[in-house]
Amino acid sequence: MGWPAVTSEEWVWDPPSDRVGPTRAERSAVGRTYRAALPARLAALDLPISSRVAAQAEEAVAEMRAFDAESTGELASLAAILLRSESASSSQIENLTASARAVAEAEVTHAGRGNAALVVANVEAMVAAVELADRLDATAILRMQDVLLRDTAPHLVGWRAEPVWIGPGGSTPLTADFVAPHHSRIRDSIEDLIRFSARDDLPVLAQTAVAHAQFETIHPFADGNGRTGRALVHALLRAKGITRHVTIPVSGGLLHDRDGYIAALDAYRAGDLEPIVTAFALAGLRAVHHGRLMRERIAAVRDQWQHRVRARRDSAVWRLADALLAHPVVDAATAARQLGISETNVHRHLRVLADAGVLVPTNHHKARRVLWRAPDVLTVMDAYARDVGRRG
Known part of the structure; x- marks a missing residue:
C-alpha cells in the first residue's frame, strides 16, 4: 500500500479587511474560491518504505x-x-x-x-x-x-x-504553488x-x-x-x-x-x-x-589554552575558560554568575584570560558595557556554519 497524497478542498477567501494584502492581485482575489490542502490522517498508518531506505x-x-x-x-x-x-x-x-x-x-x-x-x-x-x-x-x-x-x-x-x-x-491563495490546510x-x-x-x-x-x-x-x-x-x-x-x-x-x-x-x-x-x-x-x-x-576543534582550542594560560590548576580561571567553550561571549556579571563569585572579583580572572589571548574585551555600544569574547571558539562555530552551508 502506498502513502496517501495530500488532497485538496475548496474554500472562499474571505479575510478580515485589515488582513488583505496591499497588492491588486490580493485585493481582487477576496471572495473568490481557492483550493487548500487536505492532509491524510496518519495516526493508524504504517510506513511503506523499501528495505534500502529503512x-x-x-x-x-x-x-x-x-x-x-x-x-x-x-x-x-x-x-x-x-x-x-x-x-x-x-x-x-x-x-x-x-x-x-x-x-x-x-x-x-x-x-x-x-x-x-x-x-x-x-x-x-x-x-x-x-x-x-x-x-x-x-x-x-x-x-x-x-x-x-x-x-x-x-x-x-x-x-x-x-x-x-x-x-x-x-x-495569492488562488495562484500559489501550495496552500496549507484551512x-x-x-x-x-x-x-x-x-x-x-x-x-x-x-x-x-x-x-x-x-x-x-x-x-x-x-x-x-x-x-x-x-x-x-x-x-x-x-x-x-x-x-x-x-x-x-x-x-x-x-x-x-x-x-x-x-x-x-x-x-x-x-x-x-x-x-x-x-x-x-x-x-x-x-x-x-x-x-x-x-x-x-566540532568536538575535535573545540578540544584543540582547549588544549591550546592549556599552554597559553598561566594559572594554577585549581584556579577559577580554568572554570571560566571551560564556561567560555559553551558561552564564548560574556560580560562581568555573566562571568561572575558562572563562577559563583562577586562581580568585583571576577575581573582579575578575565584579565588573566585576556593576557593569554583567550579573551578580547570590546566596548558594546548598545549594551553600554564591556563584553569579553573568546575568538578561538567563535572561529570554530563560524567554520561549522561555513561547512554545513556548502551545497552538496
Whole structure:
C-alpha cells in the first residue's frame, strides 16, 4: 500500500479587511474560491518504505546514538555549542543568517536585533522542545512557537486564523504553488499528528521525518513553521531515546542540501514518503560527521589554552575558560554568575584570560558595557556554519 497524497478542498477567501494584502492581485482575489490542502490522517498508518531506505535510516540512528553517547564528560560544553549551531542552521534554512559573534553577543545583552535576535529565539525554542519531549502535545507545540516569536512577532503567536501559502512574490491563495490546510482543520490535524508521533511500533527516524513533513504540510502558524517543525524533530529524537546528552545538528545536515530537503517535502505531499526519510537519514549522518569535527576543534582550542594560560590548576580561571567553550561571549556579571563569585572579583580572572589571548574585551555600544569574547571558539562555530552551508 502506498502513502496517501495530500488532497485538496475548496474554500472562499474571505479575510478580515485589515488582513488583505496591499497588492491588486490580493485585493481582487477576496471572495473568490481557492483550493487548500487536505492532509491524510496518519495516526493508524504504517510506513511503506523499501528495505534500502529503512537500512539507511537505521544506519543514521546507530551513528546518532553513538555520537550522543560519546558526547559526555569533559566537553559537556559541546552540548551548548551544538544547540546554538543547530539553531543557527535551522534559521539559515529560512535564509536568516548571523555570525556566531552576533548571536553570542545578543544572548548576553538581549539588545540584538534582526537575524541575531531571531537565532537566539530559535535557541530558546530548541531548548523548550527538548524540555517538553516527555509531554509532547498541542500545548507543547504552541509553547515552542511562543518561545520562538513572543519577543520578535508576538502578534503571530498561536494557531493561525487565515490562509498561508507558498508561491512566488505577488501570489495569492488562488495562484500559489501550495496552500496549507484551512485554519479550521489545524487542531484536528495536529491531534492526529501527535497520536502518530506517540506510537512506539514504527522505525524512529522514518517516523520523525514523516512527522516533520506532516507538520510542515499542516503549516499551523502564520510564521515560524519551519523552525518550530525542526524543533519538533529534536523533541521526537529525545522522546524516542536517540539523543540524551546533546542536540545533534540535523538542520545542519539538511542545510547541506536545502533544495533536496524542500523537494522531499514536495514529494511527501505528492504521496512519496521515501525522499523525506532519505533526506533525514543523510542529514543525520552529516550531522554526526560535523558534530565530531566540532568536538575535535573545540578540544584543540582547549588544549591550546592549556599552554597559553598561566594559572594554577585549581584556579577559577580554568572554570571560566571551560564556561567560555559553551558561552564564548560574556560580560562581568555573566562571568561572575558562572563562577559563583562577586562581580568585583571576577575581573582579575578575565584579565588573566585576556593576557593569554583567550579573551578580547570590546566596548558594546548598545549594551553600554564591556563584553569579553573568546575568538578561538567563535572561529570554530563560524567554520561549522561555513561547512554545513556548502551545497552538496
